[in-house]
Amino acid sequence: MQLKIVPPPLTISSLALATVMLGPACDAAVEITVHVEVPAAPGVCGDGALQPGEECDDDIDNGPGARCLADCMLNVCGDGDVGPEEECDDGAGNGDTAACKLDCTFNVCGDGLVGPMEGCDDANEVDDDACNNECVAASCGDGVVQAPEACDDGDSDDSDLCTSACLAAACGDGFVQPDNGEGCDDGDDNADDGDCTLSCEPATCGDGLLHTAGSGAEACDLGPANGTGSDCSGACTLDVCGDGYVGGGEACDDGNTLDGDGCVADCTMETCGNGVIDAGEQCDDGKDGDWFDECTDWCTGPTCGDGLAHWALGEACDPGPNNEELGPCTPACQMAWCGDGYLWAGVEACDEGVNNGPEGACDSDCTLPLCGNGEIDPLEECDDANDDNDDGCTDSCRFPMCGDGIEQAGEECDGGPSNADWYECTKSCHVAACGDGLLWVGEEACDDGNTLDGDLCNADCTVPLRVFVTSATYTGDLGGVEGAAAKCQERAEAAGLGGIWRAWIATPTSPVWLHIDDSWYGYARVDGVEIGASLGGLFDGTIDAPIVVDEWGHTLGQFAVWTGMNANLSPAAENCAGWTMPTTTGRVGRTTATDAKWVDTGAANASSCASKRRLYCFEQQPE
Incomplete structure (x- = not known):
């Protein structure tokens, strides 16, 4: 089977x-x-199969923080486990005033819910309302002005413009605020009769407020009206005669009640006409109405210029302030007339008083003398009554002379006031010329009064460029061609020669003709002896005189001079490495030579660069 x-x-x-x-x-x-x-095996939570009684089953993904918890229940807000899509979950502790809200999101400032550590939360970003952006409730002293605050400066200083109660500074708040213009503030005790007024100013005499309370003891106070002429003195006391203040109803107040001092005991003025010579009066005849006696009704003695013609005093007129030298009534109260010495404006051309006349500066009829009237008046040398300048008397009534602007016989020129020894027409009325000893500015460089060369001023009044040999000696390390030039400049300035100077020295890259200016007027030693007419003339191998004079004008003997040149002035190979090293050799010239040896004594005589030699220095054309 x-x-x-x-x-x-x-x-x-x-x-x-x-x-x-x-x-x-x-x-x-x-x-x-x-x-x-x-029978089938029973299902279990976590096997991935949804069994009866399970809300979910994600197999091995079940657990804390997952969609499905370890007991196969869905993870929901409020279960105490922070699941997906949740920011927090405190279980039964969730709440809109808790750290984790009912929707499992964190309670944060700005969400409209007042959470832990928040004083408020109005869910906006307005920082100056009742809840600021940090969720702190507005309060006085936080530095933010919020209703019902008038101000908030964040401090507790009651003397500034915002008090510690966040009220704007105001007179009467009991705090002295200088920035608000207060000098005092007694709060409710402020009063216009007290020590501190209603405007918070200390009570003072002259403020127009009667200060009687507190420390006040004013009898009156009319403000700016206090003082002289007022019923209230400058010390805020009632005015009385004799207090030294001229009050209302007083004509004067000299601080006493004595008569005879210009102010009587009842503070009225002692006036002219009371028959008493008071202070300030010259006389007092009781105002008798006679203006022309010895005392006027002004209580003054008669005087010229008082506007009263006192015949007894010899006055012919007296218009008072109108007396003047140029008017019809002179300062001496006499009628103006020709010969009185006063110029009557509009009537007289002149008036020299007793000096009027033919020989004076003013004729006897008070007219001015004129050149050309045929009479020799003062200030005139001649007067031939014509305007001919060639007859011995010019049209200005002067004898002809150099400098009068009129070219006369014997004069080469006459520029008048423009004649000058530095100009084209000299002060002696001669045309400027080279050799006259006068420097014609702009035309001559020099003028030594001769037309000879060899004296530092050429025959054509030009100046040769100067040459010297240095009194100092140097090794062949000269700092190059420019360093040698600086040494020449230094020696020239030390001797006060002025000008721009360069050294007569060469290198293969800088032959002498590249850095020595040609002279239009020749070269001469500083003692005036010429050595050559031009730069080209020096290239023929000779010079007219040896360069044996140093910058001070001292004559030297025979010395070697650094040149770095051949006899034809071309750069030599021996040049101390461009005049920058003391370890090779350099060509030299001889100060006493006038032939080619002045620049080159030969290669055989080249000098060690470590030895010290002199330099030829040549002045350059002015820049």
Whole structure:
């Protein structure tokens, strides 16, 4: 018999097996089907299959923080486990005033819910309302002005413009605030009759407020009206005669009640006409009405200029302040007339008094003398009554002379006031010329009064460029061509020669003709002796005189001079490495030579660069 297990005809949740047994001894096959019910294994949370009673089952992904918890329950807000999509979850501790809100999001400033550590939360970004952007409730002293505050400067200083109660500084608040213009502030005790006025100013005499309370003891106070002429004195006391203040109803007040001092005891003025000579009066005849006696009704003595013509005093007129030298009534109170010495404006041309006349500066009829009237008046040398300048008397009534601007016989020129010894027409009325000893500015460079060369002023009044040999000696390390030039400049300035100077020295890259200016007027030693007419003239191998004079004008003997040149003035190979090293050799010239040896004594005589030699220095053209 064979056993055959076949699957059941239906698949159900319980496993059913069919066993088929075949009997081997039977002739015919007999099939027996047996259904065996095998119970299925029970499901478990975490097997990945959703079983009854489970909300979820993510297999091995179940657990804390997952969508599906370890007990196959869905992770939801409020279960105490922070699941996906949740920021927090404190379980039963969730709340809109807690750190984790009911929707499992963190409670933050600006969400409109007042959470832990927040004093407020108005869900906006306005920083100056009742709740600022840090969720702190507004308060006086936080430096932010919020209703109902008038100000908030963040401090507790009551003497500035914002008090510690966040109120704007104001007179009467009891705090002295200088920036608000207050000098005092007694709060509710401020009063215009007290020590501190309603305007918070200390009570003072002259403020127009009667200060009687507190320390006040004023009898009156009329403000700016206090003082002279007022009923209230400058000390805020009532005015009385004799207090020294001229009050209302007083004509004077000299601080006493004595008569005879210009102010009587009742503070009225002692006036002219009372018959008493008071202070300031010259006389007092009681104002008798006679203006022309010895005392006027002004209590003054008669005087010229008082506007009264006192005949007894010899006055012919007296218009008072109108007396003047130029008017019809003179300062002496006499009528103006020709010869009185006063110029009557508009009537007289002149008036020299007793000096009027033919020989004076004013004629006897008070007219001015004129050149050309045929009479020799004062200040005139001659007067021939014509305007001919060539007849011995010019039209200005002067004898002809050099400098009068009129070219006369014997004069080469006459520029009048422009004649000058430095100009084209000299003070002696001669045309300026080279050799006259006068420097014609702009035309002559010099003028030594001769037309000879060799004296530092050429025959044509030009100046040769100067030359000297240095009194100092130097090694061949001169600092190059420019360093040598600086040494020449230094020696020239030490001797006060002025000008621009360069050294007569050469290198293969800087032959002498590149840095020595050609002279238009020749070269001469500083003692005036010429050595050559031009730069080109020095290239013929000779000079007219040896360069044996130093910058001070002292004559030297024979010395070697650094040159770095051949006899034809071309650069020599021996030049102390461009005059920058003391270890090679350099060509030299001889101070006493006038032939080619003045620049080159030969290669055989080249000097060690460590030895000290002199320099030829040549002045350059002015810049």
